[in-house]
Structure formats: C-alpha cells, structure tokens
Amino acid sequence: MAIRINGSDVAVPDDARVSLLDLLREGLHLTGTKVGCNQGACGACTVLIDGQRVLSCLTLAAQADGRSVTTIEGLGSGSDLHPLQVAFIEHDGFQCGYCTPGQICAAAAMLREVEAGIPSYVTADLAAERLTLSREEVRERMSGNLCRCGAHNGIVEAILRVAAEHAA
Amino acid sequence: MTPISYSRATSVAEAGRLADGAGARLLGGGTNLVDLMRKGVERPSRLVDVSGLSDAIELARSGSLVIGAAARNSAVAAHPLVRQRYPMLARAILAGASAQIRNMATVGGNLMQRTRCLYFADVAGSRCNKREPGSGCDAVGGFNRYHAVLGTSPACIAAHPSDMCVALAALDARVQVSGPGGDRMIPLVDFHRLPGDRPDRDTVLDPGEVIVAVELPASPFAGRSAYRKVRDRSSYAFALVSVAAGLTMREGRIEEVAIAFGGIAPKPWRASRAEAVLRGGPAAGAAFAAAADAELADAAPLAGNAFKLALTRRTLEAVLSELTGGSL
Numbered sequence A: 001m002a003i004r005i006n007g008s009d010v011a012v013p014d015d016a017r018v019s020l021l022d023l024l025r026e027g028l029h030l031t032g033t034k035v036g037c038n039q040g041a042c043g044a045c046t047v048l049i050d051g052q053r054v055l056s057c058l059t060l061a062a063q064a065d066g067r068s069v070t071t072i073e074g075l076g077s078g079s080d081l082h083p084l085q086v087a088f089i090e091h092d093g094f095q096c097g098y099c100t101p102g103q104i105c106a107a108a109a110m111l112r113e114v115e116a117g118i119p120s121y122v123t124a125d126l127a128a129e130r131l132t133l134s135r136e137e138v139r140e141r142m143s144g145n146l147c148r149c150g151a152h153n154g155i156v157e158a159i160l161r162v163a164a165e166h167a168a
Numbered sequence B: 001m002t003p004i005s006y007s008r009a010t011s012v013a014e015a016g017r018l019a020d021g022a023g024a025r026l027l028g029g030g031t032n033l034v035d036l037m038r039k040g041v042e043r044p045s046r047l048v049d050v051s052g053l054s055d056a057i058e059l060a061r062s063g064s065l066v067i068g069a070a071a072r073n074s075a076v077a078a079h080p081l082v083r084q085r086y087p088m089l090a091r092a093i094l095a096g097a098s099a100q101i102r103n104m105a106t107v108g109g110n111l112m113q114r115t116r117c118l119y120f121a122d123v124a125g126s127r128c129n130k131r132e133p134g135s136g137c138d139a140v141g142g143f144n145r146y147h148a149v150l151g152t153s154p155a156c157i158a159a160h161p162s163d164m165c166v167a168l169a170a171l172d173a174r175v176q177v178s179g180p181g182g183d184r185m186i187p188l189v190d191f192h193r194l195p196g197d198r199p200d201r202d203t204v205l206d207p208g209e210v211i212v213a214v215e216l217p218a219s220p221f222a223g224r225s226a227y228r229k230v231r232d233r234s235s236y237a238f239a240l241v242s243v244a245a246g247l248t249m250r251e252g253r254i255e256e257v258a259i260a261f262g263g264i265a266p267k268p269w270r271a272s273r274a275e276a277v278l279r280g281g282p283a284a285g286a287a288f289a290a291a292a293d294a295e296l297a298d299a300a301p302l303a304g305n306a307f308k309l310a311l312t313r314r315t316l317e318a319v320l321s322e323l324t325g326g327s328l
Ligand SMILES: Cc1cc2nc3c(=O)[nH]c(=O)nc-3n(C[C@H](O)[C@H](O)[C@H](O)COP(=O)(O)OP(=O)(O)OC[C@H]3O[C@@H](n4cnc5c(N)ncnc54)[C@H](O)[C@@H]3O)c2cc1C
Pocket: A039, A040, A041, B025, B026, B027, B028, B029, B030, B031, B032, B033, B034, B035, B050, B069, B070, B095, B096, B097, B098, B101, B104, B105, B106, B107, B108, B109, B110, B111, B112, B113, B161, B162, B163, B164, B209, B210, B211, B212, B236, B237, B238, B239
C-alpha cells in the first residue's frame, strides 16, 4: 500500500475519505498544489498521475495506491526550474501565482498530449496525425485551469514558447 | 463525509457482489461521486473501485466497437477507430468537462453521472425530489436556466449533463450490464429514465448491476456527422443545448439521419420525430425548421429556460445545414 510521490513511497492513509489533495497538502506539506474550489471546477489542484494530468481534489488518495504522482515540487525547484516555469516568469504567466502550479502541471501534460497527436474539441480534422498548436488550441486545451487574475495571455504565450522550443 | 471502506474489484462478478447491498457504491474515476459525497448528496459506507475492470476498446466480429466501462473518456476520444468511424462521439467527449476530468472519468461513470441541478447539490438549503423523494422541487419556481424543456414532470425538471451520452444516443449504442439476474443489453436510449414521479431513479439499472461495456454498431455517418455544443462560455461548461447529428445523402435528399439533443431533457434525447420529418426529404431550410418544430411540439418551457426553444431550433438548423453542405 504505497503511492509514489515525486519519487518517494508514501503510505496510503487509513481513512479512505482523504483526497489526494489533502494528503499532499495536510499530510506531506507539499503545499505547491493548491486548493481552489475543491469540486473540480478550477484546476488549481492539478497534478500528474502516471504522467497524466488529473484533479487531486476529486481523487481519493486510495485511488492513487500503486501509482506515481508528480506535483509541481517534482517538476522543478528554485535552483532547477522546469522550462515551463522559466517561460511563465519570462512571459508574465501569473500575477498572484495561486493558479500557477496547476497551470504548469496541466501544461506539461498537455504538451505531451499534443506530441501524441491527441485532438481537442477545436481540432478541425480529428483523424489528422500531426497537430499544430495554435493559440486557440492552447486556450481550449488549458480551459480546465482558471485564473482569477486574468493572466491568460501570458500563460498562453509561455506555453507556446516552450512548445516552439521543444519542436525546434 | 461519513467513514467509508474502499476496495478494488478485480472482476465484474466481484464488483457486483461487493456492490450489492445498501450503502455500497461503485467508483469509476470519482469525478462525480467524490464531489457528491463531499456535498453530502451521496453517503455511501463502502466504495468499490471498478476502474481496474476492462478498459479495452476493440472491434467485435459483428463489426461493432466494444468499449470497456473502465475506459477513460480521454482514451475513448483519442482512439483511432473512434476518431475515424465515430467522430461525433470523439467530438462530444472532447466538448465535455476539462482534459483533467476526461483523463479521470470512465465510460461507466459518465453514463451514471447525476444531474448538475444546483438544487440537487444543495443539501442544506434546497428541496429536491431527486435527492429526497417527496420533498418538493425548488427549481420549478427558481433559477432554471440550465434545466430541461422536454420530458420533464411536475416532480423534476433537471437536465441530464452528459455530452458523451448524447452522441451514444444518436449512434444507437447499447449498454452491456451484468448483475445478480444475469447479463443484459440495454439500448442507450432506454438506459436513462424520464423523471415521472420517481426522479430519484435516473436509470433502469437494478441494484447490484454493473456496467461492463458500451457497444457501438457500425455507423454509416462517419462522413457527415457533428457534435455542436452551445454553452455560457466557450469551454469547460455544461451544455445549454447540444446537438449530435449524422446523416447520409442520396441524389440531393437526406437518406438516413440520426439526431440527439443534450442539455434540454432529463435524458440524452433521441429526436425521432425530427428524424422522421427529415428522412427521405430535401436538404432544405424549411425541412430543418419543420423537423425542429416536430421535436419541440411538446416542450414545456419555464421562465428561465424558454430561450432554449429558439436556441435548440437554430442550433439544429445550423448543424443540418452544415452537414448537408449548405450555409444558413
Ligand atoms: C467541473 C466539472 C465539469 C464537468 N463538465 C462536464 C461537461 O461539460 N460535460 C459532461 O458530459 N460531463 C461533465 N462533467 C461530468 C463528468 O463527465 C462526470 O463526472 C464523469 O463522466 C463521471 O465519470 P467517473 O468515472 O468519474 O464517475 P464516478 O464519479 O466514479 O461515478 C459516477 C457514478 O457512476 C457509477 N458507476 C461508475 N462506474 C460504474 C459501472 N461500471 N457500472 C455501474 N455504475 C458505475 C458510480 O457508482 C457513481 O454513481 C463535469 C464534471 C465536473 C466535476
């Protein structure tokens, strides 16, 4: 009974009601992951499970048993920033910063989805194998992460920059 | 939340056994159930995680595509066969929720998700016949912008929230279920119930029954199909109205056609009356309008949602016009 969190094994809480979000923040003091709505509506609590973006507020810790969780702390740290973190700083991808860990976790997974050729609601040709990441595509694919400060333009800019560097 | 036990089912039979009994609930991705538990709408004492059951997406010998109930919504939408043969379904799934939620949500859970009626979710402050049979309905005289205009009853006007199920209704999908009484196959259009005087019962599933898979018969509509969703913001919102439609043309006339609506009824709404008007007829604006009129003839709009009649009509006309090659 263990969840691998940022590379370390953590015991699954005895109380099955504990969400992954509460385990991270209250149990492990990994407070990079934020509590926004606690009901699936804002994306602030986004983390990666086995590389896929999910909402930790609607995931019971027990559901993550045997799986691998990556939080913002596992993506990058002060001395070793993730390329998305660098780009968010350079392009003003945040103001208060509350939504930022969720935005960055979501964006990291989203770039891999695009690489895998996974379409979105705004992709014109669903059968196409190669995708171009337009501004419209980024906005649709990141719509699960709200930003109350309205830093969206910077967020989209930062993500497009990292995608372009990746492709180059 | 009250204390709960959690276990993982390793087979359908085990899931059925564990879930048979008061207080037990199957758990898919948890995106609906965990939320409703936190709000106090659902108070299970035992969770049986069925997300480890079959998530396979495979062609059967019959030519049908069989999708395991544990398949994640994102995996269904991304599957090459779904994108090629059932683009309407891929598009409907991609129109729903967010990428995070679609990664978590299972097909079984999507079929069983409860209404998003605000009064249903408001345990402390509102009356709701779906949550508490016989207590009354605060939506009828309240804020009902998001509620249904077709198939409602005096007891309940809640709309069914799923996008995926609307496409499944148009595609003649069948739901494979397994339970204490054996296995059965339920047409998707008969799977969800109209509220009548029992709005607490959303579906025809019996206690102890488990959804095993969804089956899609081969579809003639891959070439001309669409899912259009109209909502209060351009993404990450439930439908005010949605239309799933597919058709085939022959010598300038509509040959076969399938249409289903979301957002306007207590269940994914197969528009058989509209289809009957269109089948064999010309691809013309007047026919599209007549089809919408036929389907909406029995609508029972309320103060907050009467706008949905015009919105449904226009959305249907726009989709049909697009699919038949014109512009309206
Ligand atoms: C913020 C937000 C926005 C959303 N927006 C949309 C939207 O725009 N469009 C849309 O369509 N949906 C939307 N959804 C809803 C989402 O699609 C559903 O919550 C999801 O599909 C439920 O799947 P799940 O596997 O997480 O179900 P769970 O929450 O795990 O379960 C839901 C129900 O299904 C039952 N169940 C699960 N598996 C089975 C099975 N195999 N057999 C029998 N019963 C089973 C459970 O017992 C439970 O009662 C949204 C959700 C949220 C939180």
